[in-house]
Amino acid sequence: MSKQRIGVLVMSYGTPESLDQVEAYYTHIRRGNPPSPEQLKELTDRYEAIVGGFFPLRENTNKQVKALEERLNADHPQVEFVCYQGLKHAAPFIEDGVEQMAKDGIRQAVGIVLAPHYSVMSVGGYIKRAQEKAEELGLSMQFVKSYHLHPKLIEALSNRVTETLQRFEDTPKADIRVIFTAHSLPEKIVEMRDPYPEQLLATSKAVAEQTGVDNWQFGWQSAGRTASPWLGPDILDVLHTIKNEEQVQNVLVCPVGFVSDHLEVLYDLDIEAQQTAKELGIHLERTPSLNTDPLYMETLSDVIYQLCEGK
Numbered sequence: 001m002s003k004q005r006i007g008v009l010v011m012s013y014g015t016p017e018s019l020d021q022v023e024a025y026y027t028h029i030r031r032g033n034p035p036s037p038e039q040l041k042e043l044t045d046r047y048e049a050i051v052g053g054f055f056p057l058r059e060n061t062n063k064q065v066k067a068l069e070e071r072l073n074a075d076h077p078q079v080e081f082v083c084y085q086g087l088k089h090a091a092p093f094i095e096d097g098v099e100q101m102a103k104d105g106i107r108q109a110v111g112i113v114l115a116p117h118y119s120v121m122s123v124g125g126y127i128k129r130a131q132e133k134a135e136e137l138g139l140s141m142q143f144v145k146s147y148h149l150h151p152k153l154i155e156a157l158s159n160r161v162t163e164t165l166q167r168f169e170d171t172p173k174a175d176i177r178v179i180f181t182a183h184s185l186p187e188k189i190v191e192m193r194d195p196y197p198e199q200l201l202a203t204s205k206a207v208a209e210q211t212g213v214d215n216w217q218f219g220w221q222s223a224g225r226t227a228s229p230w231l232g233p234d235i236l237d238v239l240h241t242i243k244n245e246e247q248v249q250n251v252l253v254c255p256v257g258f259v260s261d262h263l264e265v266l267y268d269l270d271i272e273a274q275q276t277a278k279e280l281g282i283h284l285e286r287t288p289s290l291n292t293d294p295l296y297m298e299t300l301s302d303v304i305y306q307l308c309e310g311k
């Protein structure tokens with residue numbers, strides 16, 4: 001008898017492949033509205049600032065998907081797991097991934113997003129698109145919605161916090177403010193009783209507990225520049241406030257909402273927040289991204305398998 005075959009749609013944000021694709025990418029994020037020349041230049045400049053217009057998210061997602069497929073098949077040799085990529089704003093799009101599964105004759109499929117926290121505006125959007133395409137093709141799919149408290153995820157993040165605290169050398173731990181961050185979303189999600197802020201706080205609290213960190217807080221980052229308000233306080237404002245009101249001089253930023261090196265980490269934190277910290281005389285460090293951390297791959301493998309087993 002042949003092995004049971006399960007298709008896994010691994011979804012991620014997506015990034016351009018080259019600088020000339022930035023406009024199409026940005027237009028897609030803006031739901032078909034092309035950016036103004038100023039907006040396009042501003043985004044292109046940010047990509048150029050991070051390692052000279054290289055798009056690390058592309059390679060990182062490729063590596064994560066490959067590592068996850070290997071992990072799943074090593075953990076469960078009785079099943080054949082086949083991973084497909086589905087990106088939100090770049091090719092291969094979410095719909096392309098679902099279509100490829102159907103073409104390959106996949107009968108059982110699950111979907112997961114490379115982002116641990118659920119929001120109807122983020123993960124919810126990925127799932128909706130995959131679900132719609134799957135229904136159109138008569139493929140039945142199940143989805144992992146969040147995995148923000150999985151013990152191996154907490155362990156992976158805690159290891160990074162503990163290791164990065166060493167960079168402050170002789171500074172007592174109590175004098176280092178740990179700031180957990182995630183991508184901001186429009187404030188209206190709060191009225192919608194969206195679980196996103198609560199899940200992010202739960203992850204932060206679990207990591208703080210596991211690392212014995214008492215001096216911590218949460219801050220938002222990378223808010224959109226639109227007329228409607230976004231969740232705050234923003235990390236840049238937090239840096240000003242804690243320096244001016246509490247004389248904090250050492251900050252460790254841990255971006256718990258992101259799992260990969262990309263623009264939000266390499267630009268918004270490493271360039272923009274670092275610049276603000278320098279101006280304020282704050283020593284700022286950031287925890288390394290998870291990327292293909294084996295504990296992160298095990299987290300994904302576990303939650304996918306549990307879903308397949310109906311646990």
Ligand SMILES: CC1=C(CCC(=O)O)c2cc3nc(cc4[nH]c(cc5[nH]c(cc1n2)c(C)c5CCC(=O)O)c(CCC(=O)O)c4C)C(CCC(=O)O)=C3C
Nearest residue numbers: 013014015016029057115122183185223224225262263264
């Ligand atoms: C919740 C969330 C995550 C985390 C969860 C997840 O991973 O899904 C995330 C991740 C990412 N966001 C990314 C890039 C961008 N996001 C933008 C704009 C927006 N993000 C939003 C939300 C999120 N975004 C929202 C509500 C907007 C406003 C427009 C809209 O309503 O959709 C813009 C437009 C310009 C700007 O505002 O900066 C860019 C370039 C990249 C890729 C970076 C790279 O290429 O290296 C990544 C991983």
Ligand SMILES: [Fe+2]
Nearest residue numbers: 013183222264
């Ligand atoms: Fe974004």
